[in-house]
Amino acid sequence: MVYSLPEEVLEHVFSFITSDKDRNAVSLVCKSWYEIERWCRRKVFVGNCYAVSPGIMIRRFPELRAVELKGKPHFADFNLVPDGWGGYACSWIDEMSRAYPWLEEIRLKRMVVSDESLELISTAFKNFKVLVLSSCEGFSTDGLSAIASNCRNLKELDLRESEVMDLSGRWLSHFPDTFTSLESLNISCLGSEVSFSALERLVARSPNLKTLRLNRAVPLGKLSTLLHQAPQLVELGTGAYSSGIRSDVYTGLSKAFLGCKELKGLSGFWDADPSYLPALYSVCSRLTTLNLSYSTIRSPDITKVIGQCPNLQRLWVLDHIEDSGLNALALSCKNLQELRVFPSDLYAADVNVTLTEQGLVSVSQGCPKLQSVLYFCHQMSNSALITIAKNRPNLTCFRLCIIEPRTPDYLTHEPLDIGFGAIVKHCKNLNRLSLSGLLTDRVFEYIGTHAKKLEMLSIAFAGDSDLGLHHVLSGCESLKKLEIRDCPFGDTALLANVAKLATMRSLWMSSCAVSIGACKILSQKMPMLNVEVIDENGSLDSRLDSCLVEKLYVYRTVAGPRSDMPGYIWTMDRESANRI
Amino acid sequence: MSTGSSELTTAGDGLRFDEMELTLGLPGDSHERKSGIKRTFKDMVDLKLGRFENPEIDESNCESSDFKSKSPAKERVIGWPPVRSYRKNTMINNCKYVKVAVDGAPYLRKVDLKSCTSYQQLLRVLEEMFSCFTIYNVLNEKKLMDHGNRLEHVPTYEDKDGDWMLVGDVPWKMFVETCTRIRLMKSSEAITQLDIYNAHLLQL
Numbered sequence: 052m053v054y055s056l057p058e059e060v061l062e063h064v065f066s067f068i069t070s071d072k073d074r075n076a077v078s079l080v081c082k083s084w085y086e087i088e089r090w091c092r093r094k095v096f097v098g099n100c101y102a103v104s105p106g107i108m109i110r111r112f113p114e115l116r117a118v119e120l121k122g123k124p125h126f127a128d129f130n131l132v133p134d135g136w137g138g139y140a141c142s143w144i145d146e147m148s149r150a151y152p153w154l155e156e157i158r159l160k161r162m163v164v165s166d167e168s169l170e171l172i173s174t175a176f177k178n179f180k181v182l183v184l185s186s187c188e189g190f191s192t193d194g195l196s197a198i199a200s201n202c203r204n205l206k207e208l209d210l211r212e213s214e215v216m217d218l219s220g221r222w223l224s225h226f227p228d229t230f231t232s233l234e235s236l237n238i239s240c241l242g243s244e245v246s247f248s249a250l251e252r253l254v255a256r257s258p259n260l261k262t263l264r265l266n267r268a269v270p271l272g273k274l275s276t277l278l279h280q281a282p283q284l285v286e287l288g289t290g291a292y293s294s295g296i297r298s299d300v301y302t303g304l305s306k307a308f309l310g311c312k313e314l315k316g317l318s319g320f321w322d323a324d325p326s327y328l329p330a331l332y333s334v335c336s337r338l339t340t341l342n343l344s345y346s347t348i349r350s351p352d353i354t355k356v357i358g359q360c361p362n363l364q365r366l367w368v369l370d371h372i373e374d375s376g377l378n379a380l381a382l383s384c385k386n387l388q389e390l391r392v393f394p395s396d397l398y399a400a401d402v403n404v405t406l407t408e409q410g411l412v413s414v415s416q417g418c419p420k421l422q423s424v425l426y427f428c429h430q431m432s433n434s435a436l437i438t439i440a441k442n443r444p445n446l447t448c449f450r451l452c453i454i455e456p457r458t459p460d461y462l463t464h465e466p467l468d469i470g471f472g473a474i475v476k477h478c479k480n481l482n483r484l485s486l487s488g489l490l491t492d493r494v495f496e497y498i499g500t501h502a503k504k505l506e507m508l509s510i511a512f513a514g515d516s517d518l519g520l521h522h523v524l525s526g527c528e529s530l531k532k533l534e535i536r537d538c539p540f541g542d543t544a545l546l547a548n549v550a551k552l553a554t555m556r557s558l559w560m561s562s563c564a565v566s567i568g569a570c571k572i573l574s575q576k577m578p579m580l581n582v583e584v585i586d587e588n589g590s591l592d593s594r595l596d597s598c599l600v601e602k603l604y605v606y607r608t609v610a611g612p613r614s615d616m617p618g619y620i621w622t623m624d625r626e627s628a629n630r631i
Numbered sequence: 632m633s634t635g636s637s638e639l640t641t642a643g644d645g646l647r648f649d650e651m652e653l654t655l656g657l658p659g660d661s662h663e664r665k666s667g668i669k670r671t672f673k674d675m676v677d678l679k680l681g682r683f684e685n686p687e688i689d690e691s692n693c694e695s696s697d698f699k700s701k702s703p704a705k706e707r708v709i710g711w712p713p714v715r716s717y718r719k720n721t722m723i724n725n726c727k728y729v730k731v732a733v734d735g736a737p738y739l740r741k742v743d744l745k746s747c748t749s750y751q752q753l754l755r756v757l758e759e760m761f762s763c764f765t766i767y768n769v770l771n772e773k774k775l776m777d778h779g780n781r782l783e784h785v786p787t788y789e790d791k792d793g794d795w796m797l798v799g800d801v802p803w804k805m806f807v808e809t810c811t812r813i814r815l816m817k818s819s820e821a822i823t824q825l826d827i828y829n830a831h832l833l834q835l
Contacts, residue, residue, distance in 0.1 A: 130710050267721075393714065427712060452713060536710070
């Protein structure tokens with residue numbers, strides 16, 4: 052029966068299937084489904100830009116409208132990946148400019164993008180709509196000028212957390228007066244001031260603007276002007292949230308917020324002055340997302356705001372919230388799904404905020420929908436972790452960072468193995484986990500045994516021996532990304548699990564105990580992997596097999612070794628090439 | 632922050648922001664009195680600071696006890712704790728906010744010393760903050776020079792020992808380290824104190 056369905060019908064049916072996983076499954080049913088599916092696939096996500104080449108993607112999917120790429124490994128966020136490593140978007144954008152004249156959306160994360168590439172995007176794709184550059188670098192405001200000038204149908208420009216060479220704020224004025232299609236603008240990472248009148252006019256002529264994230268340079272006194280022009284906003288990122296003592300600013304702001312009936316998300320709040328917080332009380336009851344993590348307001352003020360937000364689903368704060376604030380959160384916000392608590396002071400010898408494991412326990416108790424946690428703190432206990440695990444078996448993401456490495460349970464002075472063990476045992480749908488504190492190989496045994504849905508695992512300063520790594524590689528069936536630093540894991544576990552690495556997206560190991568000899572063996576056994584050794588010091592002697600590597604990045608690929616590696620990367624191919 | 636009046640818009644009830652803008656000075660002072668009499672801080676500090684614009688000199692002068700008594704930085708592991716640079720750069724310990732008091736002002740301001748890289752930049756920031764002074768100064772620059780070198784405010788700061796020091800004597804980095812608050816002292820008071828001091832000297 053299925054064979055008699057015409058292509059057009061199948062194509063129509065497939066158009067309702069949007070998830071990448073389902074699309075991939077559809078393409079595996081039979082050859083004709085593979086063919087039909089590839090012609091009607093409109094969006095693709097490439098989790099590692101070196102896993103496949105632009106040419107391969109273009110050959111398989113000739114009619115894409117949206118492409119998402121990720122470049123550098125996650126640990127690049129913490130300065131563990133040296134400059135010049137790679138992740139260049141250039142070749143992708145070049146080839147796509149020729150192959151996809153109707154491309155509408157490009158989303159890049161941790162990639163290096165040049166002004167030339169941005170200019171190419173702005174001219175090659177006539178119907179270009181969405182540009183998201185997340186944690187990218189390599190471009191300046193000149194590139195943004197090109198986007199503003201040329202992209203007539205642009206809907207979304209999101210520069211989140213990118214490092215932009217900020218030459219001036221004039222680029223924003225390049226949006227033509229006829230440009231009215233803007234729906235989302237995020238310039239929060241930019242340092243320099245954009246022309247406020249240009250910004251105001253842009254907002255005024257964008258009736259579909261739903262998301263606006265300003266940069267710190269936009270003064271609070273001007274915010275109400277913008278809000279009056281865009282009362283339909285759903286997501287707002289303020290600029291600096293202080294203005295001395297200005298009752299006129301306060302009144303204006305209060306009135307403006309009152310007019311924003313659709314506002315669901317707030318962020319920004321740099322240098323927040325607590326006396327201006329009540330101005331936004333009128334929107335609090337509708338808020339689902341609140342990001343106060345760039346403000347240094349203290350617990351009582353945070354608590355007052357949170358108390359007004361019963362519908363809060365996502366909260367990002369600094370540890371200034373303290374246990375008292377988290378207790379209040381647990382009482383007021385029964386719909387909370389995601390909590391992130393960042394450290395306010397990374398290097399303080401004395402801990403001057405009262406944020407302990409108790410706060411997290413309270414939230415786990417009081418918020419039945421809590422799924423995702425990122426928590427920086429100074430102390431933790433196994434009993435707290437066990438309580439959290441039992442309270443919240445629905446956790447899908449649990450990232451705990453105890454700031455001092457190898458900190459034991461502060462009550463019993465034991466390792467935190469059983470605590471994290473409880474997490475993986477009870478939270479059966481856990482897909483992301485970050486470990487910290489004092490941990491032995493036992494915790495990895497628990498993880499290998501129970502964490503069957505775990506896709507991403509981050510490990511630091513943990514474990515005793517290769518057995519730890521072996522438990523993870525042999526037990527975690529769904530593992531896609533594994534990143535490890537400063538652990539005594541080495542050759543034995545790696546070489547005992549080579550096949551596993553081909554089922555994962557990538558493995559990162561730095562300051563561990565892997566030797567160059569093992570890397571050579573791995574390269575030889577697994578031709579579908581790129582085994583890249585980072586040797587910044589130039590101290591690696593590849594003739595000495597026992598020599599330990601500083602950093603190792605292994606990923607599966609169908610594109611072969613990459614051609615843009617900097618000099619400090621060693622691979623087996625380079626080794627062979629040098630010998631010839 | 633923009634100071635051009637064309638950038639100002641009306642508040643909801645029709646008042647113009649510049650009309651409502653709080654200015655610094657004693658109650659009853661009119662705007663006219665402020666114009667033309669003030670010299671910029673830059674001019675004052677220029678006398679002393681030329682030698683500290685060179686960062687090399689900054690480093691070599693860091694021998695004071697203040698610098699040594701700084702608590703030894705904890706051994707910092709690269710990339711730990713795992714906080715993104717983007718976040719680190721906007722975090723509190725990368726800022727050093729100190730109070731700035733201007734004699735005669737109804738309220739204080741705060742300035743982040745670490746956002747500046749030199750005395751010149753700090754003074755520019757302070758000028759912007761107390762822009763009601765400098766707007767008039769900039770317009771009347773030429774007239775200022777003609778009126779002579781009369782100073783309205785002298786920048787001073789309180790250091791870690793609690794002493795009130797003249798801004799500009801020590802290298803920039805040392806200043807950032809030791810400054811706890813800034814006071815823009817009315818020059819009339821400074822001159823009075825100086826006169827008293829000089830009088831004592833003469834008597835010796």
